[in-house]
Amino acid sequence: MAKITFHNITKKFGDETVIPTMNMEIKDGSFTVLVGPSGCGKSTTLRMIAGLEKQSSGDIFIGDRCVNDISAGKRDVAMVFQNYALYPTMTVWGNIEFGLKNRKIPKYERKQLIEEITEIVGLTPYLHKKPQKLSGGQRQRVALARAMVKKPEVFILDEPLSNLDAKLRHQMRAELVQLHQRLGTTFVYVTHDQVEAMSMADEIVLLDKGEVQQIAAPLTMYDYPKNLFTAQFIGTPPMNIIDTTMLPAATWKKSIPTKIGFRPEKIMLAAQPSRLHFSLPCTVLARETLGTEIIYQLDTFAGTLFAKTFQQPIINSKNLYLTVKEEDIYSFKKNNSCIAPPKGVEREIKGIVQ
C-alpha cells in the first residue's frame, strides 16, 4: 500500500507538450479515478506511474520511494489494460502464472496463489482455456486476476470496462468497488466516462489539457466545482451556462459575473414566471423520457438549456417559464473560476427577466 506523489512532472512527446506541470498526490488506499476528455493526458499520467512512459522532468514517488529510474516490472505496480492484453498463446493459468514465474516464485506457492485468486474472481472452471474461448467478462476477470495475484502496492486500471456491454459494465463497476474495499490497495483508474468516475471513485482527479483541474471527492466536485470546465464536465446533462451578456443588465444588483450556471435538475418549469426567483421564458424543443426522469431541451433567448425533472408528470405545453432559485445558481469570474452558492450569486439576481 502506498500513496503516489507527482512532483513537478512534465511530459513531452517530441515538440508536443502533453503535461505542462503536474503536482498531485494520490492518497494511500484510495480509489482514485483520473477522468477527462480524450487527449487530456490521463493515460499518459497512468503510464508514467506504471513506468511504461518516462516523464520528461520531475519526480514520481510510490510510497516514499522515488521510482524515476525503476523499470516497469520492479515498481510493484499491476495494471489492467483496456483490451485486457491477455497472452493469447497461454491458458488462463499460464497468463496468471507468467508474472509469478518471472519473479521466481516457487512452484507450490504459485499454485496456491493462483488457486486462491481464481476462486475469488470465479475463474476456477476456466483455468485451462485459452483467452479466445472466453467471454468479454471472463477475460476481464483474467486480467484482474493476473494483476491481483502479484499483490501489488498500486493497482492501475486503464479504461478496463470500455469493451464491455452496458449491463456487464454496471455489474463490474460494483465488483471493482467491492474488490477495492477488500484489498485496501491504492487503485488508480482511468476513464473518460464521468458517470463511471462519479459512481466508483473515492476521489476524482479531473484533467484537461494535461493540467489538473480539480481533485476532490465525487460529490464535492459536483457541488463545488472549482471552475467552468469542472462544472460542465461533471453531470449529465451538463450544467447550463449562460453568458451574462445575453441577459438584460437590469437583472443584476451589484457586480456582474461573466457567466452564470445551474444544474438541469434545479430548474422548475411552470406556465407562469416566478416573481421571487430567477426566471426565463422558454420553449420546449425536445423531450427525453427516461422512466423516472425526464429531460427537456429548452430554447431561450439566452441559448439552449437542459432541464431534468424527477417523478413528475410530463409537461405537454410548449411555452413555459423556467425558474431557478438563487441558491442554486453558480457564478463564474472572468478567469472561469467558479463561486458556488450559497456564497456565490446569492441574492444578486432579482426577479424575472421578461
Added chain:
Amino acid sequence: MRIHQLFLKLLNVTSLVLIILIFATPFVWMAVTSVKSLSETITFPPVWIPETIRFENFTLAWESGPFFRYLVNSLIVTFSILILQFLTIVPAAYAFARYQFFADRTLFALTMITLMIPTQLIFLPVYLQFSSWGILDTHLALILPFAANAFGIFMLRQSFKQVPEELLEAARLDQASEWKIIYKIMVPMAKPTIITLLLFSFITHWNDYFWPLVMTTSDSSRTLPVGIAALTNVEGGVAWHIMMAGNMILVVPILIMFFFAQRQIIRAFVYTGVK
C-alpha cells in the same frame, strides 16, 4: 436451353480434366518409366504399362553413386539452414519491428536490397571468397550464405508488428525480459508465419541445384539434386529408366508432403509471393 447448359457443363469438366492431365501426365510418365526395362524405354510408340514392374531400377539408381552420402549432405545442409535462419531471423525481425534506433531504416533497406540479389549474380565473387577462406567443397559453403533470409525478416517483422503494444507492456509489468518476451510471447504468436517461412525455406534449399553445383567438387559435400543431375552422364548411353527412378527418389517425398500439407505449402508460396 437445358441441352445447351449440359453441353457447357460437359465442356467445362472436360477442359478441367485436360488441365489436370497436362500437369499430372509428366509425373505419371516419370513413375511409369522408373519401373520399365531399358528396352521398354526405347520403343516407339511408347509403352504405357511395363511388362514387369522393375523396382530394382531404384536400387540401381541408388547404387550408381554415393546417394546415401548425398542424402545425408542434403539433410545436414537443409536443416542447418533452417535452424540458423530461425536463430537470425527472429531477433532481427523483432528489432526491426519493435525498436527505434539510429539508422534503422537504412539497415532495413539494406536487408531488403539483399532480397533482390539472386545467387546467380554473386556466385563468382563468393566462390573466390570461399576459396580464399578454404571452405569450398564443404557444408559450410552451402550453409553460410543462407544463414539469414531477408524475406523471412520482412515477413516476420510484419507479423511482429501486428502484436498489440499493450501485450508487451503487460509482459514488461510482469517482469519479463526482452528475450522472454520474444520466445514466450512473440514467437508463439507468430507461429503460423514461422512455419510458413520454414516450409518455404525447406523446399527452396532441398531442391536447390545451382549453389551446390558451383560450390562443391566432390561427393563428400554434394547434395541430392546435384547427384541426381549427374545421372544424365551415366556411361553407356542414356538410361531413362534409371534417371527417372533417381528422380522419383527426389520428387516423391516432396509430392507426398504436398499432398498432406497442400494448404500450408500453397499458402507459403502464394503468401510469400504476394506480400
Added chain:
Amino acid sequence: MNHLWMTLRPYTMIAPALLVFLLFFIYPIGYMVYLSFHDWNFISPDKNFVGMNNYRALYDHPEFLQSVENTVIFTLLSVVITTVIALLLALWINKPTKLYGFVQGAIFSPHIISLVSIAMLWMWLMDPQYGLLNWLLELFGLPQSEWLASPDTALYSLVIVAIWKSVGFNTLILIAGLQSIPSYLYEAAELDQSSTFTSFLKITLPLISPTLFFLVIINVISSFQVFETIDIMTQGGPLNSTSTLVYFIYEYGFRFFQLGYASAAGVVLLIVLSIFTVLYFLLVSRRVHYQ
C-alpha cells in the same frame, strides 16, 4: 551501463543477419564490380587493371550478344505467355469447390519440385526418338519436332518448360488477388445491369492490375536468372542457341576462368536486375498507398 545496453541491443539483434548479408551479398557485389575492371584467371597472383576493356570485349563478342538475345527472347515469351494463361486460368478456376481445389493443387505442383527433376523429366518427354511429346504429335497427325536437339526449337522448348513450371504459381497468386476484390462491387455492378465482360473490364482488371504488374516484374527477374534447365537440358547448345546471360557468366567464370570478363557480364546482369528491382519497389510503395 543499462542505457548503453538499451542503445546497443537492437544492433546486436540484427547483427548476425546483417553480417550474413554483408559478407555474402553486398560485399560480393562490390568485389564483382572491382573484378570487372581487371584481367584475372584465378591462378596468376596479379590482377591487371584493364579499365573498360572487359566491357568493350563483351560488346564485340557474338556469343555474349547471342546470350543476351536468348535471355530477352526467353524472358519475353515465357513471361507474356505465362501471365496470359495464368490470368485466364485464374478467372476460370477461382471457385471454392473441391474439384477446382484439386485443379489448383495440380497446376501448382511443379512449382515445389526440384528444377533438376523437371529438367530431366522434360528432357525425356522431349526426346526426339522415344519421347512422349512426339508420340502425341504423331497421334494427332502433326509433324514431329526435334525439340532440344535443334537450334531452331531448343529455346522455345525451354520456354514451354518454364511456362509449365510457373503457370500454377502465377495462377494461384492471381486467384488470391481476385479473392481480395470485395464481392459487393460485383453485386453493385449486377444491379447496374453490367454484363460479365463489362464487369471484368471495369472492376476485375483495374483491381487485379497491381497484382498483375507485380507478377510480371517478379517473373522477369526470375527469368533472367534461369540456369538449371539450361545446364541440365542443353548446356547452352545446340550451337549456343540456348545460352543465357547467367549461363554465359557460369561458363566464362567456371569453365574458362576468365574472371574479370565473367564479372563484367555479371555487372550487366546486375544493371538489368536493378532496373526491374527499382520498378518493383516503386510498385510496392504505390501498393502501400492504395491500402
